[in-house]
Amino acid sequence: xxxxxxxxxxxxxxxxxxxxxxxxxxxxxxxxxxxxxxxxxxxxxxxxxxxxxxxxxxxxxxxxxxxxxxxxxxxxxxxxxxxxxxxxxxxxxxxxxxxxxxxxxxxxxxxxxxxxxxxxxxxxxxxxxxxxxxxxxxxxxxxxxxxxxxxxxxxxxxxxxxxxxxxxxxxxxxxxxxxxxxxxxxxxxxxxxxxxxxxxxxxxxxxxxxxxxxxxxxxxxxxxxxxxxxxxxxxxxxxxxxxxxxxxxxxxxxxxxxxxxxxxxxxxxxxxxxxxxxxxxxxxxxxxxxxxxxxxxxxxxxxxxxxxxxxxxxxxxxxxxxxxxxxxxxxxxxxxxxxxxxxxxxxxxxxxxxxxxxxxxxxxxxxxxxxxxxxxxxxxxxxxxxxxxxxxxxxxxxxxxxxxxxxxxxxxxxxxxxxxxxxxxxxx
Amino acid sequence: xxxxxxxxxxxxxxxxxxxxxxxxxxxxxxxxxxxxxxxxxxxxxxxxxxxxxxxxxxxxxxxxxxxxxxxxxxxxxxxxxxxxxxxxxxxxxxxx
Ligand SMILES: Cc1cc2nc3c(=O)[nH]c(=O)nc-3n(C[C@H](O)[C@H](O)[C@H](O)COP(=O)(O)OP(=O)(O)OC[C@H]3O[C@@H](n4cnc5c(N)ncnc54)[C@H](O)[C@@H]3O)c2cc1C
Ligand SMILES: [Zn+2]
Numbered sequence: 001x002x003x004x005x006x007x008x009x010x011x012x013x014x015x016x017x018x019x020x021x022x023x024x025x026x027x028x029x030x031x032x033x034x035x036x037x038x039x040x041x042x043x044x045x046x047x048x049x050x051x052x053x054x055x056x057x058x059x060x061x062x063x064x065x066x067x068x069x070x071x072x073x074x075x076x077x078x079x080x081x082x083x084x085x086x087x088x089x090x091x092x093x094x095x096x097x098x099x100x101x102x103x104x105x106x107x108x109x110x111x112x113x114x115x116x117x118x119x120x121x122x123x124x125x126x127x128x129x130x131x132x133x134x135x136x137x138x139x140x141x142x143x144x145x146x147x148x149x150x151x152x153x154x155x156x157x158x159x160x161x162x163x164x165x166x167x168x169x170x171x172x173x174x175x176x177x178x179x180x181x182x183x184x185x186x187x188x189x190x191x192x193x194x195x196x197x198x199x200x201x202x203x204x205x206x207x208x209x210x211x212x213x214x215x216x217x218x219x220x221x222x223x224x225x226x227x228x229x230x231x232x233x234x235x236x237x238x239x240x241x242x243x244x245x246x247x248x249x250x251x252x253x254x255x256x257x258x259x260x261x262x263x264x265x266x267x268x269x270x271x272x273x274x275x276x277x278x279x280x281x282x283x284x285x286x287x288x289x290x291x292x293x294x295x296x297x298x299x300x301x302x303x304x305x306x307x308x309x310x311x312x313x314x315x316x317x318x319x320x321x322x323x324x325x326x327x328x329x330x331x332x333x334x335x336x337x338x339x340x341x342x343x344x345x346x347x348x349x350x351x352x353x354x355x356x357x358x359x360x361x362x363x364x365x366x367x368x369x370x371x372x373x374x375x376x377x378x379x380x381x382x383x384x385x386x387x388x389x390x391x392x393x394x395x396x397x398x399x400x401x402x403x404x405x406x407x408x409x410x411x412x413x414x415x416x417x418x419x420x421x422x423x424x425x426x427x428x
Numbered sequence: 429x430x431x432x433x434x435x436x437x438x439x440x441x442x443x444x445x446x447x448x449x450x451x452x453x454x455x456x457x458x459x460x461x462x463x464x465x466x467x468x469x470x471x472x473x474x475x476x477x478x479x480x481x482x483x484x485x486x487x488x489x490x491x492x493x494x495x496x497x498x499x500x501x502x503x504x505x506x507x508x509x510x511x512x513x514x515x516x517x518x519x520x521x522x523x524x
Binding site: 252254255258263264265266267268312313314315316317319321322323356412413414415 | 429430442443446447449464465467468469471472473474475476477478481483499501502503504
């Protein structure tokens with residue numbers, strides 16, 4: 001079946017507001033229009049974005065909005081946000097160590113701060129603060145080094161004493177004979193959480209309203225090249241020609257690179273998370289501990305959202321091994337004895353694209369017109385708008401955005417790595 | 429959770445093992461003449477396949493010996509183990 005793209009609906013996006021809510025309530029909520037169209041793919045585009053996660057959708061949105069490139073398609077093999085975007089624990093912060101990362105993650109946090117308004121879509125950003133615990137003398141020293149470096153970059157960052165940690169998180173065990181004594185913590189007040197699906201859907205709806213075609217159930221199976229230039233992509237819905245192709249497929253980056261004859265310094269690992277049964281509000285910030293490998297926040301529904309580090313082996317199975325969960329729950333209960341009788345509701349895994357220096361790759365490639373944005377590993381949700389912003393610029397101008405330049409693929413040849421293991425290994 | 433067949437100790441729980449990443453990465457000959465790009469390929473670039481992966485494991489809490497394993501990264505099926513220095517079994521054989 002073939003249907004023409006319905007241009008009639010372009011630009012006719014219905015603005016969400018208190019009035020549209022009231023109007024639709026009168027109609028028993030039966031008259032809401034679709035948030036985005038589902039057009040059949042056109043034979044050719046100026047830009048094809050592979051991957052309909054938050055980063056791909058944000059890239060398409062900023063291509064249309066900031067660079068006037070609207071003949072754009074986002075191709076997603078499954079459903080929007082069904083990859084890591086819809087599987088992550090939604091922690092947002094910008095307290096990274098190095099200047100290059102600070103610029104990138106802070107740009108993203110600033111975009112997040114205005115995003116609900118910009119997209120006309122409530123992404124439920126909650127800047128409830130992110131605490132990083134210190135359990136040893138070494139942790140304390142490392143933490144104060146980081147806090148000062150972060151402040152020098154103009155990013156908010158504070159040090160809390162154990163008593164201040166207890167005041168912020170009354171259920172935490174700070175007794176000196178605890179298995180993991182709390183000696184202090186760093187705090188980014190502007191950090192917090194947001195609703196992951198809403199970020200994907202909000203970008204999708206806003207990109208669609210600017211003319212971007214969002215095509216789900218369309219898997220890219222090949223990248224066609226001619227004389228060192230990209231020509232388009234083979235998909236499960238046929239060949240789609242494109243002047244430029246931006247690949248934003250997270251855990252599948254190496255698979256797509258292989259299609260273009262490129263090698264990447266990436267390994268794909270499972271990263272798991274789980275949620276508890278819902279309870280009344282008990283924890284009002286995000287609490288992370290790199291030393292004991294666990295972090296926790298509480299969702300608006302009341303579930304504890306709990307995460308940790310990756311499984312050691314490479315995988316594309318979207319699941320991991322149980323002992324990882326056992327380990328993180330053991331640590332969690334030492335920190336918060338009150339959680340010991342909670343039941344866990346569900347558990348899942350995503351496949352994260354881990355880079356040797358725990359920093360992303362935002363880059364042109366040796367193939368002209370082919371760009372990769374990947375390697376966000378365990379910590380790219382917080383970067384969703386910023387990543388889209390700099391990648392859209394890179395694709396539109398065929399030249400890296402100044403913030404993205406240090407994250408090019410050639411850093412593995414020059415040796416100019418951006419080592420963020422301390423900021424990104426367990427804490428996402 | 430994997431059940432891994434240590435070539436020396438038999439089937440053991442995954443928690444006894446450590447993971448060593450891609451197998452058969454040979455240190456390039458003539459390091460003094462190697463280009464930066466070739467160094468980058470050796471040090472950083474990885475196959476990371478969706479499918480059969482030849483990888484190294486160490487029986488950390490057992491005999492503490494290293495060995496190779498062929499595993500499907502999509503199904504998590506363990507396809508076989510073989511000793512260091514041996515060529516990989518099956519269709520992946522001779523891959524170096
Ligand atoms: C359990 C877990 C917890 C996490 N917690 C945090 C956190 O607290 N904070 C944080 O900042 N980050 C966190 N992350 C990391 C974060 O989720 C990711 O870095 C980020 O969401 C990546 O977004 P993306 O759009 O690049 O990837 P994805 O959302 O994975 O999107 C990539 C899309 O590409 C599609 N695709 C793949 N191959 C093809 C193909 N051949 N053709 C077409 N489409 C294809 C996939 O289906 C997928 O939808 C976590 C991740 C996990 C798994
Ligand atoms: Zn053994």
